[in-house]
Amino acid sequence: MSYGTEHLAARLKAAREAKRLSQRELSALAGVPQSHISKIENNAVDLRVSSLSSIAHALDLELMLVPRKALPAIQSIVRSVSSAPVINAATQREIDRIREKVDALASHASSASIDNLQRRIREITQIPSQLDPDILQKVRRTLESIESSGSNEAVNRAVENIRSLRNQLAHRASSQETPRAPRPAYRLEEDQDG
Amino acid sequence: MSYGTEHLAARLKAAREAKRLSQRELSALAGVPQSHISKIENNAVDLRVSSLSSIAHALDLELMLVPRKALPAIQSIVRSVSSAPVINAATQREIDRIREKVDALASHASSASIDNLQRRIREITQIPSQLDPDILQKVRRTLESIESSGSNEAVNRAVENIRSLRNQLAHRASSQETPRAPRPAYRLEEDQDG
DNA sequence: CCGTGTGATATAGAAAAGTAGATCAAATGA
DNA sequence: TCATTTGATCTACTTTTCTATATCACACGG
Incomplete structure (x- = not known):
């Protein structure tokens, strides 16, 4: 297909x-x-x-x-328009560091658990709520503990960690707003797909 | 449909x-x-x-x-990338004046002949060959004679006029180049469709 | 006028999309 | 533990694309 x-x-x-x-x-x-x-x-x-x-x-x-030769310019525009929502610099930096860690982990040894982890991270960065840098830092520490131990157990613990965070955030977001109000488009994630 | x-x-x-x-x-x-x-x-x-x-x-x-809100910016890019080929300023100006005339004619009284005329004009501006401003000026004069007379006969004469010009140009173009060599994209005409 | 190339159309059949609807396992929240 | 929601996956049926092929009227150049 x-x-x-x-x-x-x-x-x-x-x-x-x-x-x-x-x-x-x-x-x-x-x-x-x-x-x-x-x-x-x-x-x-x-x-x-x-x-x-x-x-x-x-x-x-x-x-x-669109014309082939216009593609690069257009993709650049799309990226800039559909980028992540307002988020403070510290939070953004923390997210970037987490992503790096996960990518490193993924390239080192790919597994279903790690794929899962990557997805979770991506999900989190799409949540409209303001993320707390402290929490993110905690996530990163968990990730680093994985790096040193290398155990699959640790990965799963991290996934669980992030999942509950995501659920918290989602819940917070939906209780703050009209149940299904159209929200602005956030990061579309196609720039870190591969 | x-x-x-x-x-x-x-x-x-x-x-x-x-x-x-x-x-x-x-x-x-x-x-x-x-x-x-x-x-x-x-x-x-x-x-x-x-x-x-x-x-x-x-x-x-x-x-x-593409995201809705990116549309204007993107359309602008597309326009600039897929614009008409190198053509000297005098020729471009003459083409613009002809288009104005035809549009005026079309808004005044629409008919199959005039639709035809519009199409022919568009065709001409897409031909890669360098257009001769003198010939274009002759075309415009014909158009102006239509304006004054208003006869359908005159319109058809103009169409015939332009058609033969188009054929000349097309012929000239195809004898100069490899029969079906891929040419750069010329004006895509969607900016004067309506 | 005659041959050629054009776009529009028709036919018949194979292949696939699309529909409404039900069910399922997994994840989640209470 | 239990009810709900999620996305995936079936069934059965209808509609449509898509293909191959041929033909048509028309515009054009020789």
Whole structure:
């Protein structure tokens, strides 16, 4: 099932997650069955332009045909426009350090647990709430303990760590705002996919 | 047959014409039947993303999902990148004046002949050859004679006029270059579509 | 006027998308 | 522990693309 359009599927999924919508919610917005959205995100269908378009619109995205040679410039613009929300410098720096650690860990020895960890980290950086640098520092320390011990146990502990943090943040965010108010687009994560 | 994707169809057609490819030639490049390309350009199908993608690639275009709020900036980039080829200032000015005339004519009284005229004008500005300002001036004079007389006869004479000019240019161009050498992308015309 | 190239159209059939709807295991929160 | 929500995955059915191929009217140049 390769249609040469894998990046589109990934892009849609990333955009949906950045908006913190479930597939069913997006389904309602776009008028497309949840089962179909699942297939689309997993690149299991060669979808029609109308489907792509309606889903994209529900995610505040626009389908465009751009000249090859304009690609770099455009990608740069997209990056700058859909970057992470206001966040203070210390927090951003802490996030960057964590990402480095995780990437290092991943390149050293890839495993399902580490993939999981990477996903969690990405999720966290997409949460609109202001992140507490102290908490992030704690996360980093956990990561560093993994580096020294190298045990899979430690990785799983870190994942658990981050997951509960994420849940806290998500909860805090949803209780502060209108249940499903459209939020601005946050980091779309395609710049650290590979 | 409205799929909310009319602009894509128009874009593909414009891109193909800017490259001076026939539907059959594009068909060969993209691996899609000419009959299908015709339907696509006429917005008679809700095509699949893989089809759109392969045709786009054959035309040096890339399919992208861009954030709504990045649209203006991106469109500006696209315009600047896919602008008309080197052409001297006098010629460009003459072309602009002709376009104005035709637009005025079109808004005054629309007819099939005038639509035809508009298309011809657009075609001419896409031809890679250097246009002779003198010839263009002659075209404008013809247009002005239409303005005063208002006869449909005159319009048709102008169309004939321009058509032969176009054929001359096309012929000159194709005899100068490798039969179907890939040419740089010229003006994509979507900025004066409506 | 005649041959060629153009885009639009038709036919028939194979392949796939798309629909509504149910179910499932896993994660989560209470 | 229990109910809910998540995404993935089925079924059965309809609709449509897409392909290959041929034909059409028309514009064009020789």
